[in-house]
Every structure is written in structure tokens, then in C-alpha cells.
Amino acid sequence: MAASIVHDAEMNVANFALSAKRAVSALPPLALRIVAECPVSKARACDLALPHSTVNTPVFMPVGTQGTLKGITVDQLEALGCQIFLGNTYHLGMRPGPELIEKANGLHGFMNWKGNLLTDSGGFQMVSLVELSEVTEEGVKFKSPYDGQEILLTPEQSIAIQNSLGSDIIMQLDDVVSSTISGPRVEEAMWRSIRWLDRCIAANKNPHRQNLFAIIQGGLNADLRKACLEEMTKRDVPGFAIGGLSGGEEKDDFWKMVTLSTDHLPRHKPRYLMGVGYAVDLVVCVALGCDMFDCVFPTRTARFGSALVPWGSLQLKQKQYAKDFQPIDPDCSCATCRRHSRAYLHALFKCDTAALHHITIHNVAYQLSLMSAVRESIVGGRFPQFVRTFMRRMFPSPEQYPSWAVEALASVNITLDCVSKDERN
Amino acid sequence: MKLELRRLVRGARLGILSGLGGGGQHSLELPGCLLYTRCCSVPHLTQDTLRTLGALPAGALAEHQEVLESFQEGAAKFAGLHNTALFCSLHDPATLCPSGYNTNKTVSIWSSGGRIELTVQRYMALQAAVRPNWYQSLADGDTQQAGTSLKRIRKSVDRTLAFLDECLLLHHKAQELAEAHIFGVIEGGDVLEERLRSSRETAKRPVSGFVLDGFHSRAMERELQHQLIVAVTSELPQDKPRLLQGVGRPDEVLACVELGVDLFEGFFPFLVTERGCALNFDFNVNCDPESKGMVPPAGQEVYEPADLQQVTCFEMNLKDEKYRDDFRPLVEGCECYCCKNHKRAYLHHLLVTKELLAGVLLMLHNLAHYGGFFSALRRALESGHFEALKGKVLGLSRSV
Numbered sequence: 008m009a010a011s012i013v014h015d016a017e018m019n020v021a022n023f024a025l026s027a028k029r030a031v032s033a034l035p036p037l038a039l040r041i042v043a044e045c046p047v048s049k050a051r052a053c054d055l056a057l058p059h060s061t062v063n064t065p066v067f068m069p070v071g072t073q074g075t076l077k078g079i080t081v082d083q084l085e086a087l088g089c090q091i092f093l094g095n096t097y098h099l100g101m102r103p104g105p106e107l108i109e110k111a112n113g114l115h116g117f118m119n120w121k122g123n124l125l126t127d128s129g130g131f132q133m134v135s136l137v138e139l140s141e142v143t144e145e146g147v148k149f150k151s152p153y154d155g156q157e158i159l160l161t162p163e164q165s166i167a168i169q170n171s172l173g174s175d176i177i178m179q180l181d182d183v184v185s186s187t188i189s190g191p192r193v194e195e196a197m198w199r200s201i202r203w204l205d206r207c208i209a210a211n212k213n214p215h216r217q218n219l220f221a222i223i224q225g226g227l228n229a230d231l232r233k234a235c236l237e238e239m240t241k242r243d244v245p246g247f248a249i250g251g252l253s254g255g256e257e258k259d260d261f262w263k264m265v266t267l268s269t270d271h272l273p274r275h276k277p278r279y280l281m282g283v284g285y286a287v288d289l290v291v292c293v294a295l296g297c298d299m300f301d302c303v304f305p306t307r308t309a310r311f312g313s314a315l316v317p318w319g320s321l322q323l324k325q326k327q328y329a330k331d332f333q334p335i336d337p338d339c340s341c342a343t344c345r346r347h348s349r350a351y352l353h354a355l356f357k358c359d360t361a362a363l364h365h366i367t368i369h370n371v372a373y374q375l376s377l378m379s380a381v382r383e384s385i386v387g388g389r390f391p392q393f394v395r396t397f398m399r400r401m402f403p404s405p406e407q408y409p410s411w412a413v414e415a416l417a418s419v420n421i422t423l424d425c426v427s428k429d430e431r432n
Numbered sequence: 433m434k435l436e437l438r439r440l441v442r443g444a445r446l447g448i449l450s451g452l453g454g455g456g457q458h459s460l461e462l463p464g465c466l467l468y469t470r471c472c473s474v475p476h477l478t479q480d481t482l483r484t485l486g487a488l489p490a491g492a493l494a495e496h497q498e499v500l501e502s503f504q505e506g507a508a509k510f511a512g513l514h515n516t517a518l519f520c521s522l523h524d525p526a527t528l529c530p531s532g533y534n535t536n537k538t539v540s541i542w543s544s545g546g547r548i549e550l551t552v553q554r555y556m557a558l559q560a561a562v563r564p565n566w567y568q569s570l571a572d573g574d575t576q577q578a579g580t581s582l583k584r585i586r587k588s589v590d591r592t593l594a595f596l597d598e599c600l601l602l603h604h605k606a607q608e609l610a611e612a613h614i615f616g617v618i619e620g621g622d623v624l625e626e627r628l629r630s631s632r633e634t635a636k637r638p639v640s641g642f643v644l645d646g647f648h649s650r651a652m653e654r655e656l657q658h659q660l661i662v663a664v665t666s667e668l669p670q671d672k673p674r675l676l677q678g679v680g681r682p683d684e685v686l687a688c689v690e691l692g693v694d695l696f697e698g699f700f701p702f703l704v705t706e707r708g709c710a711l712n713f714d715f716n717v718n719c720d721p722e723s724k725g726m727v728p729p730a731g732q733e734v735y736e737p738a739d740l741q742q743v744t745c746f747e748m749n750l751k752d753e754k755y756r757d758d759f760r761p762l763v764e765g766c767e768c769y770c771c772k773n774h775k776r777a778y779l780h781h782l783l784v785t786k787e788l789l790a791g792v793l794l795m796l797h798n799l800a801h802y803g804g805f806f807s808a809l810r811r812a813l814e815s816g817h818f819e820a821l822k823g824k825v826l827g828l829s830r831s832v
Contacts (some may be wrong), residue, residue, distance in 0.1 A: 073787055074787075075782060075787045075789040076789075077787070077788045078478075078789055078792050079789070080789070081774075083478075101782065102778070102784060102785055103781045107756065107757055107777065111759060111775070111777060111778075117777070117781075118778065118780075119773050194752075197479055264737055287578055329498075329558055330502045330503075343478075347512045348510075348512075350510070354499060355471050357495070357509075357543075357544040357545070358470045358471050358478070358544050359470050359471060359475050360475070360788055361475065361477055364476070364788070366479055
């Protein structure tokens with residue numbers, strides 16, 4: 008009798024512990040709180056609670072491909088106000104590989120980054136970088152650039168690698184097709200991406216701490232996009248990405264697919280527009296309802312000596328900057344602009360990699376502060392005015408506003424100078 | 433500029449060099465080393481470093497002379513270094529200088545744009561634009577090729593003295609250099625007589641200190657090098673600092689400190705960084721029961737590298753496979769940013785993937801480690817443990 012009482016008591020304790028654990032892990036790893044919505048356009052400002060911290064949106068996520076944001080330390084990144092950035096599953100899966108990163112306590116532990124991380128599936132690299140052997144229902148077969156061996160990347164494997172990396176947001180493996188292609192291949196890829204989404208969801212070992220996002224495909228075909236949206240939104244994923252764009256298609260087609268997508272995506276889940284990073288594109292796509300963006304452009308262009316500014320960019324390697332003793336942007340408060348001049352950076356380029364780092368820091372600061380300003384204007388109810396001021400600063404005259412941007416903004420009720428005369432002053 | 437000697441430990445001088453910098457507010461403990469820069473920037477680094485005394489080769493700035501002249505406030509300010517005392521050397525100690533270009537009136541230096549021929553006029557105009565806190569006179573040190581003739585060596589001494597006299601004249605005329613100090617340069621190749629002549633003659637001139645040129649490791653054998661250095665320092669006034677160029681390996685630093693050298697150029701950590709290595713030699717002389725009685729592992733002697741690029745026994749080569757899953761910091765107990773935040777496995781990965789961050793992190797560590805070595809060196813001289821320090825540094829490599 009006594010023995011069974013003790014046994015029951017033990018069971019009760021064990022059950023209690025189990026349900027307590029379940030309660031804790033029942034806290035969703037992602038929660039979106041809408042802080043403000045623009046009454047004119049589709050823009051919104053949100054707080055995105057993720058496992059490592061809360062991210063303020065709209066947000067630009069820099070790309071740190073191989074577990075590092077080029078020459079910037081994690082401390083410098085933190086000081087810049089970066090809350091989330093990208094790692095690359097394909098590259099990291101190759102070197103140093105998922106087993107090693109798992110041993111290192113995930114990508115966070117490996118890099119010593121305390122903020123959030125997003126990893127993509129590896130799918131895009133396979134299309135853009137590698138000799139593509141074959142895409143089948145099973146997965147993507149390709150040749151490793153390191154030893155020439157044939158590798159098969161399946162949805163399950165992509166998720167397994169991302170589980171090892173431990174990133175806060177992981178992406179489904181999608182069947183990626185160039186946006187300049189049309190025809191039956193686009194449709195095939197769209198349906199396959201849905202099936203692969205289901206396989207990815209099933210394969211995710213850590214749904215309580217890693218958020219699997221779906222990726223809407225369908226190319227530039229409105230019907231295909233809609234079909235994809237309808238299907239994918241039936242799945243209970245924490246967030247959605249808009250994929251298959253930003254690959255060289257016409258901007259006129261691009262924005263229409265973006266706005267179509269946000270029209271059909273749930274309001275209370277984040278919308279991540281992949282591969283978008285030019286300032287104008289960011290501002291317009293925020294207006295169209297996107298929350299998150301990533302792009303290699305700002306960090307890549309820095310390494311070519313190109314510094315981003317509100318009125319375009321400065322090619323600092325050019326002779327005209329040799330005696331220009333101003334900072335890159337007199338209004339910028341980043342470490343580079345506080346201390347260094349265009350002339351110094353121009354001179355430094357000839358002899359030291361530090362020149363690249365200075366500009367990378369500035370460009371990341373530029374992108375993050377742009378998004379910050381966008382967010383503030385949404386919260387303050389002045390987003391449309393912000394857009395107008397932004398465009399005026401970026402282009403020498405309204406005649407030079409890209410027509411796709413004008414149309415896209417008009418579609419969400421933001422009119423620019425060239426349309427309304429009384430805006431001019 | 434004032435040199436205060438506190439202690440003499442056999443040949444080694446412990447002291448402090450004060451009155452450096454614009455307002456004379458910087459000082460440097462001796463023996464010490466200058467922070468190596470290119471174009472006034474510590475290679476790879478964007479952030480402040482702890483030390484505030486930098487050295488800068490003229491070659492890196494020569495092509496920017498016009499810009500500096502327009503800027504009118506000197507190289508330090510141009511580079512955003514507001515609180516740094518700057519020494520301008522002639523050549524970049526981290527690269528080899530091609531031979532055979534100097535003439536009676538000119539010395540050639542190399543910049544990213546190629547060879548630049550400097551007359552005294554041009555050299556002094558450059559210094560006026562750079563506005564360093566102190567700099568060396570123009571000098572002909574092209575005597576390091578094997579088999580340089582005695583005639584050529586004599587010429588180098590003659591030319592260098594002539595250059596010095598001209599530099600001194602222009603120095604006093606230049607308003608931009610009113611607060612700067614000029615160092616004379618000791619030449620003489622591997623000929624004792626010439627070294628002595630150069631030392632005595634240079635010491636007669638009103639210079640603030642001396643640069644010992646032509647003693648780079650590859651120029652001559654160790655023993656001869658030591659003989660000549662001590663001969664030179666014995667001829668030079670005690671109350672003026674001696675800067676030895678081109679020497680940076682820890683064992684050589686220790687040897688040269690005992691020969692009366694005060695200052696070194698800090699390019700060695702940079703070279704180590706460039707080859708993907710991290711300094712890890714032990715310079716702690718605390719009483720550690722484990723380290724007592726340690727003998728150098730068999731077959732691991734301190735060897736002479738043929739050139740600046742070779743991996744030495746003072747460093748670990750992080751590209752080695754064995755570091756792939758080594759989750760320890762580079763050096764246990766090191767307080768640098770890299771060791772406090774990252775592991776060997778991560779550095780290995782960055783090097784294998786050729787990521788820019790590798791250079792940044794390694795530079796931070798190597799500077800900290802090398803600086804720590806110099807601190808330990810001064811403490812050892814202070815407390816009488818110099819021999820123990822030598823034993824530590826020379827006797828072992830940290831084999832991991």
C-alpha cells in the first residue's frame with residue numbers, strides 16, 4: 008500500500024513538471040503586435056517578439072552570409088541597433104557544417120550573437136550559384152563546388168540543417184524559379200513549393216523555438232500567386248515570405264505581385280519580402296504592407312566603395328572625393344561619419360581593408376536608420392508625408408521619380424509631387 | 433621630448449619618454465613599441481585601440497601629399513586620430529624594399545601607386561604636410577643585400593649625414609614642424625667602422641633621438657647584428673631614445689633590449705595577422721608550479737626565418753584542421769575583444785572561408801598580446817625577473 012502511494016505521489020510530481028514545461032513551451036516563439044497602421048496606405052509598424060528579443064518593424068535585415076557580417080564585429084552590429092540579421096544555410100551547411108555549429112551551441116553560440124537570426128533554406132543559392140543538376144519532387148540535386156560531389160538537398164535536410172543552426176526564423180525550402188521565366192515551369196514550382204512547405208512543417212524539430220516561414224511563389228502570374236496564397240495561408244505557420252521576386256523582373260510587374268500578396272496575407276502575421284534592399288524599393292514596399300526585408304546590396308556595395316546617402320550614393324573611390332573633407336553624410340551619426348571624411352576614406356581604400364569596414368558600418372547604419380524613420384513616421388501618423396520628403400530628397404526633380412514607384416504609391420493612396428501641384432514647396 | 437631613465441639592467445634601459453604629442457601630453461614607457469599603421473589606420477581596425485602612439489610609413493602618405501596640403505591640419509587629424517602622437521618613418525617595416533634605386537640626391541619609397549623618388553626638399557615638404565609629432569631624417573639604408581660593397585656602405589653613411597644636415601635646415605624653416613622632433617638615422621651596413629662613424633657623426637647633430645636602420649633580420653647574422661647594435665648604442669648619448677627598425681620578433685626584441693634599444697616598430701603583430709596566425713607565446717613569469725622545470729620539447733628550437741612571412745614558434749596557425757572544433761579562446765586568460773568573445777573554431781572558420789572579420793579579430797588579439805609582452809618585459813626589468821622572462825619566451829613555444 009505504502010509503495011503505491013509513493014509511486015502515485017511521484018507520478019503527480021512528474022506530471023506537474025511536465026505540464027509546467029508544456030506551459031512554458033506553449034508560449035509562441037513569435038508574436039506580432041501591431042503598434043500603428045497608416046490610415047492612408049497599407050503600411051504598419053509592429054513589434055515582433057522573437058526568441059532572442061523583440062524586433063521593431065518595418066525592419067531591414069543585413070545579410071551575414073557565412074556567419075559574419077563581413078568585417079563588422081557583433082558588438083559593432085549591436086551598437087548600430089541591429090536586432091536581426093541573416094545567415095546562409097547553403098554556405099554554412101557546406102562550411103563549417105551543421106554538426107560543428109550544433110556543437111558550438113548553434114549559430115548564435117558560434118558567432119556570439121545575442122540578437123535574432125534568420126536563415127534561408129539554401130534554395131536560392133542553388134539556383135543562383137551552383138550548377139543545377141536537377142529539381143525533382145524529392146529535392147534539388149546539385150554539384151558541390153568544393154569537391155564536385157553530387158548533393159541532394161531535400162526539404163527535410165534543409166530544415167534539419169536549420170534546426171542545427173538554431174536560428175529564430177527558418178525558411179521553407181521552395182522550388183525557386185527565376186522571375187524572368189514564364190510558362191508551365193512556374194506553375195509546377197508553385198505547387199511543388201506548397202507540398203514542400205508541408206514536408207518542412209513536418210520536419211521541423213523545434214517548432215517551439217524556431218519559426219518556420221512559408222514562401223509565397225507563383226512568379227509574375229496573378230492567378231498562380233493567388234492560388235499559392237490561398238493554399239499556404241491554410242497552413243498554421245508563424246509568418247509568410249513573398250518570394251520569387253527581386254530577380255531582375257520589371258519593376259512594374261514586381262510591385263503588383265507584392266501588393267497582391269499582402270492583400271491576401273493575414274494581418275496579424277509578419278510579411279517578409281525577400282531580396283529587397285534599395286531605399287526606394289523599401290519605402291514603397293512598406294507602403295504596400297511589408298514588414299521585413301533583406302538584401303546583400305548595402306553591404307556588398309560598401310565593399311566597392313559605394314556609400315549610401317539619402318540622395319543616392321557616393322562612389323568614394325572616385326577622384327572627386329580626394330579632397331572632400333566632409334563626412335559621407337553630415338547628418339549621419341554613425342561611427343564612420345562622426346570621425347572620418349570622404350577624403351580619408353578615399354585615401355584609405357588604396358591600402359587597408361578598414362576602408363571597407365568603415366563604409367559597411369555606414370551603409371548598415373543608413374539602412375537601419377531609414378527603417379527607423381519609416382517606423383516613426385507610421386507611429387506618428389505621418390507616413391505619406393515621410394514618403395514625399397524621402398522621394399524629394401532622393402531624386403533631383405519629380406520628373407525623375409520612377410514611374411513604377413509613383414504608380415505603386417498611388418495604388419495605396421499616396422500621391423507624389425508630380426501628380427499634385429499643391430504638394431510642391 | 434624628454435627621456436627619463438629609471439633603471440639600467442645590464443644593457444637594458446627602463447624609463448619613460450615624455451613630452452610627446454601636440455600638447456606634449458603623451459608619454460611612452462620604455463622599452464616600448466609603436467603602433468603600426470598604414471595611412472594612419474591600424475590595419476583592419478575601425479575602432480579605437482588602447483594605445484595612443486602610432487607609427488606611420490611615409491610611403492603610405494606620399495601619394496596623398498597634395499590632399500594633406502589642402503587639408504592643412506596634418507595626417508593624424510586627417511585620419512580622425514585626435515589624441516595620438518605620430519611618428520613618421522621612411523619605409524614600411526612590414527614590406528621589403530627593392531634595392532638599387534637610391535642616388536646621391538634621392539631616396540625611393542614605395543606606395544600603392546608605385547615608386548616615389550624623394551629629394552630632401554620633397555621629403556621635407558611631405559613631412560610639413562603630414563605634421564607628425566616626430567619623424568626620421570631622410571636616409572639611404574640600401575645596404576642589406578648580401579655582398580654590398582664597403583664603398584656602397586660608406587656612401588650610405590655619407591649620404592645619410594648629408595641628408596640629415598639638409599633636413600635639419602629645412603626643419604627649422606618649416607612652421608608646420610615647429611613642434612616636431614627629428615631623429616637622426618644610423619647607417620653603416622654590416623661594417624663596424626662605418627657603424628661607429630655614422631653613430632659619432634649623427635650624435636654631433638641636434639637631433640632628439642636616433643633610428644637604427646639596416647638591422648633587419650635578413651640583413652646579417654645574429655651575432656654580428658648584436659655586436660653592431662651594442663657598438664652603436666654605446667656611442668650614442670644616454671639621454672636620447674634609440675628606435676630600432678625592422679626588428680619585431682619577441683626573441684629578437686628581448687636580445688636588442690639588452691643591447692640598449694628603447695623603441696621598436698610594432699609591425700610584427702600585423703605580419704602574424706596577415707598569415708592567419710595568433711600570437712600565443714607565454715610571457716608570464718608568475719610562479720607557476722606547472723611551468724617550473726619545463727624544457728623545450730625536443731627538436732623545437734627557436735629558428736631563424738628566412739623572411740618576414742614565415743610562421744614562427746610564437747604563434748599558432750589557425751588554419752590548421754585541429755582548430756576546427758576547438759572551442760577555447762585563442763589564449764586562455766587574454767583580455768582582448770577576440771578572446772573574450774570568440775573561440776578558435778570560429779576563427780578557423782573565418783580563415784577557411786576567407787572572411788574579412790578574421791583580420792579584424794586577429795589584429796585585435798595580436799596587438800593585445802604583443803602589448804602584453806612589452807608590459808611584461810618592463811615589469812620584469814623593474815622587478816629583476818628579466819632572465820626568467822627570457823627563459824619563458826625563448827625556451828618554449830606554447831604547443832597546442
